[in-house]
Amino acid sequence: MSLFDMKGKVAVITGSTRGIGRAIAERMAEHGAKVVISSRKADVCEEVAKEINGKFGKGTAVAVAANISSKENLQNLVDESNRAFGKIDVLVCNAASNPYYGPLAGISDDQFRKILENNIVANNWLISMVVPQMIERKDGSIIIVSSIGGLKGSTILGAYAISKAADMQLARNLACEYGKHNIRVNCIAPGLIKTDFAKALWDNPENLKASTARSPLQRIGIPDEIAGCAVLMGSKAGDFMTGQTVVIDGGATIS
Secondary structure, eight states, rough: GGGOTTTOOOEEETOSSSSHHHHHHHHHHHOEEEEEEEOHHHHHHHHHHHHHHHHTTTTSEOOOOOOOHHHHHHHHHHHHHHHSOOOOOOEEEOOOOOOOOOGGGGOOHHHHHHIIIIIIIIIHHHHHHHHHHHHHHEEEEEEEOOOOOGSSOOHHHHHHHHHHHHHHHHHHHHHHHHHHGGGGEEEEOOOSSSSTTHHHHHSSHHHHHHHHSSSSSOOOOOOOOHHHHHHHSSSSSTTTTOOOOOOOEGGGGGG
């Protein structure tokens, strides 16, 4: 367990009241980290934090609501996390938006702008707010949850795919910028995972069958199958990994 031990670490995870974000928060807490649960709704954040505290011990989790589209909300998330736990060792930028399915010719400017701002710009905001203390300590791990959409063309997820490809480049750039301070920046690129966020892609049995037919594992993934990689990146096990995008997709992109 020592390689993956997160005792003494504090992890802030956006979009962590459900799906992949929640799975990451629970597994990091299981490995000893203190976790900050964050999404838009305060009551849901409190509920999830309470459940994690019940499972892993009082004081393991705190709830701080934040809308990633608000720079003020994100600064408050950082401030409250520091107030609660004294520091932030691991930042997981998991929250994202995708208000549009269809060809790029049909997307409105507002929809396109929202996807790019929430999925790229907001990540850079939050990272920039957390990095100074990591530089001071000469230690930190930043994890961006991207998508295999950023590795492939798409006729229905164009803007989202563009934003996720940009997240991979954001991780590479920031890994170069902050590596001299012993700060690691990596991406996880999940394939199709059974979450509410991706429901439009798996809820219809025919869509699901088409999506998984060429995948070597021939099935959809579950959030917990992404969480282990985040634990690796946030723990000693990932100390020499930076600027990388780790694909976890049941083999979908190799087939």
